[in-house]
Amino acid sequence: MEFISHGRTLVAGDAKGELLSALVGLSFWGGVDPQTGVVIDQHHPLRNQSLAGRVLAIPSGRGSCSGSGVLLELILNGHAPAAIVICEREEILTLGALVAEVVFEQSIPVLRVEREVFTRLGEYRYARVAGPSLQLFHEPPVKDWQPEQAQHESSEYMTIRLDAVDQAFVSGQHGKAAQVAMRLLLRMAAVQEAEAFMDVSQVHIDGCIYTGPASLRFAQMLVDWEARVRVPTTLNSISVDKRRWRAQGVLEDLGAPASALADAYLAMGAQPSFTCAPYLLESAPRFGEQVGWAESNAVIYANSVIGARTMKYPDYLDICMALTGRAPLAGCHLDAGRRATLALEVEMPEGADDAFWPLLGYCCGSVCGTEIPLIRGLEKSGAGPNELKAFGAAFATVAAAPMFHIAGVTPEADDQRSEHQVRISLGELRQAWEVLNTAASPEVGLVSLGNPHFSLEECARLAALVRGRTKSADVAVIVTCGRAVHEAAFQAGHVAEAEAFGVQFVTDTCWCMLDEPVIPPAVRTLMTNSGKYAHYAPGLVGRGVRFGSMAACVEAACSGKGQHELPAWLGQGRSEKALVLSQRPV
Structure with a gap:
């Protein structure tokens, strides 16, 4: 030794x-x-x-x-x-x-x-x-x-206060499923060093994503134990378009178990929302509301933009909270767990387009790691829900932190202070651009939009951008969105305008779950306006990526080529290839 x-x-x-x-x-x-x-x-x-x-x-x-x-x-x-x-x-x-x-x-x-x-x-x-x-x-x-000898689990949570509601779950009065759920909540409460439990008003479940046989086995065990949710519960994007996966050519060995997994959670009483952007639903929480959400971008948005309160809950703990209506009183549920510990000084370049927000989110998430940042310099940016959605998703992709604050923009930012300060310059933004643009060739065969799911406003903007234009026959354009948004966009006429251009809408699932044949097998390079998907796509689907604004994506759909130069607001020409931008090391 x-x-x-x-x-x-x-x-x-x-x-x-x-x-x-x-x-x-x-x-x-x-x-x-x-x-x-x-x-x-x-x-x-x-x-x-x-x-x-x-x-x-x-x-x-x-x-x-x-x-x-x-x-x-x-x-x-x-x-x-x-x-x-x-x-x-x-x-x-x-x-x-x-x-x-x-x-x-x-x-x-x-x-x-x-x-x-x-x-x-x-x-x-x-x-x-x-x-x-x-x-x-x-x-x-x-x-x-x-x-x-492994320590006995009960010794790990002897100091956690249990009220009568908690004791009833522990003793099995509400059935085996709720009892097992409470055992897992107790173990996590010990990890989080919580002293007690609290009620949550709603839960968003991310564990409905099919990761393999174990995910289905776990959910079906709960169904066999007659599990039922006790609070309103929404479901995240699942791994297939539940109503159309066979028509899309998805193989039975993925489509059948992925659909069965969704059915298991529906059998427990969850709502068929099937969206990774539950903050777009009418059931979205209010400021200060205590909720139990999973799905990284949703957690970030709920905490940071809405001001609701949730931890960054892992898959499977989400259903445990839904079955009990309880969560450990710790972390972002408490004032102390929401305080900024790092200040990031940024500057919005003149003329920046909507690609700025996911790009900046990627930079900020890479720098902060587990620390909650207070971001200064965007007070006059006019950032709205769609910009903050794009920022938060990219932030969540590379950060472990459960939220952020933006001075003058997000609801709790004015109460934050931090002496520890880091500046993010135009150079870091250029470096992130190089990291997210991995394709060697400008040729584009797929435009991927809607990660996280498109909002109604984004559907309207896309419809306006493609109006009167002609898509290249060699480029597929696919938008993912939730059922509720798709229905609203359909009623508003945005779906018809986009489909006339050649856009295909896919509901229920999202880009981190999509693969061939929904992604055309011949496609070697895709273009996206999502910082999240630009990060994950090379590993998930083995394609090169071009990243840019929504307008740049529409241009690529028409020309078959993604922009090879840096956008004017980032500087002229191509920057030198930078080292991989990653989470700040310990």
Whole structure:
């Protein structure tokens, strides 16, 4: 043994293996193949590495709430890391391991260590996690070790106050499904260091995304246990267009289980909203309302733009809150958990178009990591809901933080102060542009719009941009949106105008779930105005990406070519290829 340290056990266990470490957080959804454990995020330093059987050390998770579902798949199919070591607050991956343990009696250890210890991990090649102990080696550890006894879960939440409502769930008075849900909530409350539980008025479920057999197995177990939601519950985008997947040519081995997963949540009483933008629904929460939302962009929007209160809840904890109406009283549910800890000074370039907002969100999310930022310099920007939606989705893709504040724009920003300050210059924006524009060729075969789902206003703007124009026959244009928005856009005539241009509308699902044949197999390069999809697409669908404004996307649809030059507001010509912009390392 070369080095030993102790940390905080989040999920107990004993495992060893080759050490695989990075100073940048990793989103398992969109970043790791749930069937093989290979890192598919082409912007991450661990890209193309296999996590299977290795001790993975990253500062924290980041990005999508569905990372818990991917880790559960990996644990049950035998391709998970042997253990996970982190140094920041982390709940998404932790919850995946907890579900595996509590529901399926399989798991991997998760250990949080001090930042000073974490920064030393790169010096070693092998590691062993044994309860709270982290042991590091230059050579493979000896084989004659004895696994430590895992601590009993009840000891982890003895200090959490349970009222009569909570006790009824724990004792099984409301059935087995609610009892198991409360067990998972208790384990997460311990991780979050909550002292009590609170009521939530509504829940948005992200766990309806099909990550593999484990996601369906979990939901069907709850149905078999006669699970029923206790508060109004909306469903996120699912993995297929539920009403039209067969007509779109989606294979049965994806379409059938993905649709069955949605049916399971509907059977529990959830609403068939099927949108990743629940803030566009009439049921959107009000300022100060305590809710339990999953889906990274939705959480960011709810907290930051609406001023509702939710944690960045992992998949599967969402249904636990829906079945109980309870959530740990911690984090962003409290005033203290919503305070800015980092100030970002930015400047809006003269003449900036709508691509500025996702680009800036990507930069800010990359810099802040787990810290909640106060962003200054946009007081006169006139940012509205669509701009903040685009900003927040890109921010959530690369950040672990649950919210942001923009001075003069978002509702709680005026109360924020932070001495720690970072400036984001035009140079950082150019660097992010290069990172998101991965295609070598300007040729475009697909224009991808609606990640997150299009709003009614965006449908109207697209209709105006394509009015009287002719699309190239070689370019597909696809918009994803929720059923409610699609119906409103249809009634307003926006759908007809867009379809006359050649736009195809897809509902129920979103771009992070779409693949061939909805994406034409011959397409090698796509163009999008989404910072979120520009980040994920190279790993998810293996295509090069062109990123730009909505108007630039329409130009590409007409010409078959994406802009190769930087937009005028970013500077003339192409900037030099920059290093990959990523979450600020520890």
